Amino acid sequence: MxxxxxxxxxxxxxxxxxxxxxxxxxxxxxxxxxxxxxxxxxxxxxxxxxxxxxxxxxxxxxxxxxxxxxxxxxxxxxxxxxxxxxxxxxxxxxxxxxxxxxxxxxxxxxxxxxxxxxxxxxxxxxxxxxxxxxxxxxxxxxxxxxxxxxxxxxxxxxxxxxxxxxxxxxxxxxxxxxxxxxxxxxxxxxxxxxxNTYVTSVQKLFRGHEGEGLENDEGEGGGLWEVRGYQRVQGDTHVPFCLFSENVVLATGASDSPAQLGVEGEELPFVFHSISALGLAVSRKKLGPNSDPVLIVGAGLSAADAVLCACNNNISVLHAFRKHVDDPGLIFKQLPKTLYPEYHKVYHMMHSQTHATPNMLFPDYTSFPEHCVVSFQPDMKCVLQGSNSLKAFKISMALVLIGTxxxxxxxxxxxxxxxxxxxxxxxxxxxxxxxxxxxxxxxxxxxxxxxxxxxxxxxxxxxxxxxxxxxxxxxxxxxxxxxxxxxxxxxxxxxxx
Structure with a gap:
């Protein structure tokens, strides 16, 4: 019910x-x-x-x-x-x-x-x-x-x-x-x-004198909260609800809305903001060893997970991030190697396989420290900007994983x-x-x-x-x-x- x-x-x-x-x-x-x-x-x-x-x-x-x-x-x-x-x-x-x-x-x-x-x-x-x-x-x-x-x-x-x-x-x-x-x-x-409940409105109310009902409360102090939304029941049936509560607790987490770069072309269909898009493309065999590289933007754990997923499936990776590889704020610096060997492998790749110092240890991976995305183009190209130059690459897809x-x-x-x-x-x-x-x-x-x-x-x-x-x-x-x-x-x- x-x-x-x-x-x-x-x-x-x-x-x-x-x-x-x-x-x-x-x-x-x-x-x-x-x-x-x-x-x-x-x-x-x-x-x-x-x-x-x-x-x-x-x-x-x-x-x-x-x-x-x-x-x-x-x-x-x-x-x-x-x-x-x-x-x-x-x-x-x-x-x-x-x-x-x-x-x-x-x-x-x-x-x-x-x-x-x-x-x-x-x-x-x-x-x-x-x-x-x-x-x-x-x-x-x-x-x-x-x-x-x-x-x-x-x-x-x-x-x-x-x-x-x-x-x-x-x-x-x-x-x-x-x-x-x-x-x-x-x-x-x-x-x-x-x-299966979706909250659509939370607003503070106050109960007036008898017979005055409820009105919006623009002041501070007591009052009730009106919580409105709908519940999904029996498939796609949506039943609206309204509750009053003396207290409301926000425990919604932080993963609802992926952060965006705000650059030209970010809305193009080959640009994604979730690692699940990479897994789906691999499972549907839309990506493989012969595909153009995947661009991964970000230096956090989600970006590292995407790098691991791509490399494990022999997919070429271009990895761009704003920070220097030795930046003390990188999350990898805070993780013990014994507990997190896979993330330290990614960090080693970020450090040793840069566009300026390539080697054959990880031929399908190239990192671009201190780079930012300038634009994505309809012809499946991305433009990266470093300290001294612009670089354009043909890619198969882009994953922007810079937080939520x-x-x-x-x-x-x-x-x-x-x-x-x-x-x-x-x-x-x-x-x-x-x-x-x-x-x-x-x-x-x-x-x-x-x-x-x-x-x-x-x-x-x-x-x-x-x-x-x-x-x-x-x-x-x-x-x-x-x-x-x-x-x-x-x-x-x-x-x-």
Missing amino acids: PLLEETTVPREHPPTLPVVIIGNGPSGICLSYLLSGYKPYLDPSAVHPNHVLYRKLQETRHLPITEQDLEYLSEGLEGRSGNPVAVLFDTLLHPNADFGYEFPPVLQWRRDKQQHLPHLVLGRATPGGAWHVMEGSMLTISLGIWMELPGINYRDLTNNGKCRGVTNDRATPEEISSYYRNYVKLMGLKQNFVD HPNLFFLKGQGQYLGLDPTKPISCKQNPVDVHPYTFECTKDPGLFAMGPLVGDNFVRFLKGGALGIASCLLKRLKKKGKLIAEGGGVGGGEFI
């Missing part, structure tokens, strides 16, 4: 919820877990290697972490995330992970159904988000155990619980998407999730007003959503929260901290209002009426 049929529920009285979460990837799943009565306590038998943090945890060991002072606990911690709560939750789940250790978590999870906070998680597909559409055979950048969510060990659901070795302990997207899908079922969260941007079209002004710099579009790296560091509530819009890549946490390992911060804030806030319910039965999930 659909989420909500406007033919059966009067439009002027749609249901009101404490929380609506937009996005059912690992961010939304983890937050749903914490809002469903699952509480993290210090494990009485555990000792954290950080003695200062361990002492703080012992001071209030009778309280769940969600009811403690997260700012106090986070103070002095350092890690690979700029969000202090993300670093805190990571060190509780994976103590000293950055030093190569695999210590067990120091948390013990208990479920208190009286602490269940009614909520809905809206997602375009089944739980797992973008992991369902990623290439199934490629390895994730993170270790499998870093992709897991609280409560269920990743290895318990994959590979029969066996460790596959250092390199092979990285997971495939297929394994990860299966883990997230099963996680929702096993943790009893399914009733909170509504699949979140698509917040359902918010006013595409959500740009929420960024650290409201004059620029939201960007996970350059202009993330400006949130309170310990609650993840948007500084520009109370009642609106953001987590995951939207606030700069691109790794599952760290986005769980956003779930902790938001859950702690909402549970404390709504507990005062008596919004918690005695039974953890959810609010109807995919059959909400």
Whole structure:
């Protein structure tokens, strides 16, 4: 059944919820877990290697972490995330992970159904988000155990619980998407999730005096959020829905809209912005050893994956990127060789097989450091510009893999007003959503929260901290209002009426 049929529920009285979460990837799943009565306590038998943090945890060991002072606990911690709560939750789940250790978590999870906070998680597909559409055979950048969510060990659901070795302990997207899908079922969260939903509008409202109804709220303070969209049911049937929520959480990730170069000819049919286009061309035998080269633009992991795919299929590659090969900002500089040999192979090729210093070690690959694309031409040519010259090449296809941007079209002004710099579009790296560091509530819009890549946490390992911060804030806030319910039965999930 659909989420909500406007033919059966009067439009002027749609249901009101404490929380609506937009996005059912690992961010939304983890937050749903914490809002469903699952509480993290210090494990009485555990000792954290950080003695200062361990002492703080012992001071209030009778309280769940969600009811403690997260700012106090986070103070002095350092890690690979700029969000202090993300670093805190990571060190509780994976103590000293950055030093190569695999210590067990120091948390013990208990479920208190009286602490269940009614909520809905809206997602375009089944739980797992973008992991369902990623290439199934490629390895994730993170270790499998870093992709897991609280409560269920990743290895318990994959590979029969066996460790596959250092390199092979990285997971495939297929394994990860299966883990997230099963996680929702096993943790009893399914009733909170509504699949195949597309949010088209989120706007803030306020409830006026009796009889005045609802109007747009241009001011700050309380009020409700109106969430509109449609649910795809029975094939191509679209059923509109409208919900009211006291709080909305943006957990949409950042893979909706590929970044573009903005150059002439980028709209031509041989120019693509997804690595899947390369795989499709190979599988349909439109590319092969005798084809003109493939141009790959970008110096990140997606571009490296495309290089590997092309080289493994004996397809010639022209690889252009803006940075110098020794630029310390290149992602390859941050990856241990033992864990990521395939990416270091690409980096070696980028370094040793440039257009200026060719050799026969990789005859089908040529890199163009410090080059940018000037244009794509209808005759299948691309023009590259280096420091001193222009170069034109005949190519079979171009892959522009220079990152992605979140698509917040359902918010006013595409959500740009929420960024650290409201004059620029939201960007996970350059202009993330400006949130309170310990609650993840948007500084520009109370009642609106953001987590995951939207606030700069691109790794599952760290986005769980956003779930902790938001859950702690909402549970404390709504507990005062008596919004918690005695039974953890959810609010109807995919059959909400």
